Amino acid sequence: MSIERKVLAVASGGGHWVQLMRLKPLFEGMKVEFLTTDAAYSAEVGKPVLVVRDANMWDKAGLAVMFLQVALTVIKVRPDVVITTGAAPGFAALLFGRLIGAKTVWIDSIANSEMLSSSGSHARRFADLWLTQWEHLATPQGPYFMGSVL
Amino acid sequence: MIFVTVGTQLPFDRLIQAVDGWAGDNPGAEVFAQIGPTELRPRHLESVAFLKPDQADRLFRTATLVISHAGMGSIITSLKYRKPLLIVPRMASLGEHRNDHQLATAKWLGSRSGISVAWSEEEVPALIDGLLHSSQAGEISDYADPQFIARLRNAIF
Numbered sequence: 001m002s003i004e005r006k007v008l009a010v011a012s013g014g015g016h017w018v019q020l021m022r023l024k025p026l027f028e029g030m031k032v033e034f035l036t037t038d039a040a041y042s043a044e045v046g047k048p049v050l051v052v053r054d055a056n057m058w059d060k061a062g063l064a065v066m067f068l069q070v071a072l073t074v075i076k077v078r079p080d081v082v083i084t085t086g087a088a089p090g091f092a093a094l095l096f097g098r099l100i101g102a103k104t105v106w107i108d109s110i111a112n113s114e115m116l117s118s119s120g121s122h123a124r125r126f127a128d129l130w131l132t133q134w135e136h137l138a139t140p141q142g143p144y145f146m147g148s149v150l
Numbered sequence: 151m152i153f154v155t156v157g158t159q160l161p162f163d164r165l166i167q168a169v170d171g172w173a174g175d176n177p178g179a180e181v182f183a184q185i186g187p188t189e190l191r192p193r194h195l196e197s198v199a200f201l202k203p204d205q206a207d208r209l210f211r212t213a214t215l216v217i218s219h220a221g222m223g224s225i226i227t228s229l230k231y232r233k234p235l236l237i238v239p240r241m242a243s244l245g246e247h248r249n250d251h252q253l254a255t256a257k258w259l260g261s262r263s264g265i266s267v268a269w270s271e272e273e274v275p276a277l278i279d280g281l282l283h284s285s286q287a288g289e290i291s292d293y294a295d296p297q298f299i300a301r302l303r304n305a306i307f
Contacts, residue, residue, distance in 0.1 A: 005307060013203075014158035015223030022226070022294040026302055040203045081306055105306060111222045113254045129305055146305070147298025150226065150290070 007032040008079035008102070010093040011086065012054055016109060017041060019085040022149035023107075026083075033077050035070070035093060050077070052089050057118065067092045074100060085109060085149075091119040091126075098126040105129040110148050113137075152278070153213035154183035154195070155206065157221040161188035162246055165238045168274035169217055170194050175275070182209060215281055217274075220252035220267075225259060226290065234285035236277055238268045264288020 007030045011020035017036055021044060034045050037054035052069040055062030070092035074082070082097030083105040084090030094104045106127040108120035113134050120143070124130050130142045138145035154169050156162035166185050173181045173194035181195040184206065188199070201209070210216060210227050218224035220239040228235040239256040240246035260267035264287045268274045293299070 015221050015226070018223040018226045023299060023302070025293050025296070026299045030307075038203060043204060083302075083306070103306060105302070109222060111251050111255055113258055114251060146301040147295050149294040149298070 004031060005080040006030075006077065007081045007083060008035055008074065008077050008093060008097065009033070010035040010082065010084040010090045012089050013037045013041070015111060016086045016090070019107070019109060019149045021045075023083075023085075033079070035073055035089065037089060054089070056088050063088065071096045074102075081105065083107070086117060087119050091123055094123055094126045098128075103128050106131060106143075107149075108132045108137075108143060110134070110150055116143060151209075151213055152179060152181045152215045152217060152282075153209040154181060154185075154217045155201075155209075155224050156184060156186045156219050157224055158200070159186070160240075160247065161186035161190070162219050162238075162240060163188055163190045164244065164246065164271050165217070165219060165274075166190055166192055166197070168238070168268075168271040169278070172275040172278050184209075215278070215285060217278070220255045220259075222255070225255070225265070229264065229288045229290035232264070232287040232289050234264055234266075234281050234287050236266045236268060236274070236281055238271070238274065262288060 009032055011017040034049040036049050039051045042049045050073050053066045055066040070089055074096040079102050081103045082093050084093055085107045086109050094106055097104045104127050106123040108116050110133040132138055132143040132145055133148035135145045166183055170192040183195050183197040184201050185197045210231050213233055216228045216233045217236045220237040237256055239252035242250045256267045259265050266277055268277050
C-alpha cells in the first residue's frame, strides 16, 4: 500500500466540482491530477487542471468528443485510482479507469436525495466503490453509504 | 449587492423575472445576476449569461444576499462564505430541469439556518425584503465530514 499511488479526481464544473473540492483532505499526501470542464478551476487546486469538453446525455456529438478526450487523459495519466463526484465526464473516467485496471470510485451527487442520477446508475458496472451520499438510498447490493460532503 | 445565480447549465427565467420585478420596485438596490443561456433581457438589473469561476467566487464573497436555484454548487458556496441565501427550486413541470430533485433539496435544506426557500415566484419579493432587513448567515465546515474522508481513504488506499 504505497502512499505514492496516483489519483485522478474528476468532476464536471459547478456543483459536482464544488462537492469534489469538499473532499480535498482526502488527496493530502497523494499524487493527484484533477480533471474537469473549466481550466479556470486551476486556481482552486494550485496546479493546472486537465480539461475536457462538458457534455451530457442530450448532446451525442459532444459526448463522443468528451469520451475520447477522457480516454486520452486516462491513458496519459495512468491513475491507480479514479474518483469522481459526476457527472458524464466522471462516468467516462470511471469506465476508462476500469479498463486500465485502476480502482474506481463513484460518489453520486448529494443533490440526488430521492433517486440516484442516471450517470450514477450506469456507473454501477464500472465502480469498485459505488456510493450514494444518502443513507436511505443505500442497499446491501449498492449503492453504499459512507457519509456525505455536507 | 445582491448576487443572483442560476448555476452553470440551464436558464431559470422564472427566478430572474421575479428578482427583476423586485429590482424595478427597489431602484436603489444593487443587483447582479448570472442568468444562463436565455433570450430574457432583465430591465432592472445587470446580468451576464455565465461567469468564470473566479468571477463567481468574487460575487459570492462580496454579496450581502445570494439568491439562487436550489443547486448544490450555489448552496455550498453560499454557506462557505456565510451568506444569507434565498433558494428557488426548479420545477420539472415547468421545464426548468429534468426532474424535481431541486424540490427535494429545498425541502431538505430549507430548515437549515441561513437558508430560505421561495416555493413560488410570488413569494420572492417579500422574502428579499425580509432577508435584507434581518438575515442570518448559514455556515458550514471547511471540508466534508472527516469520518467520511477517513472511510474513503481506508476503502481506496
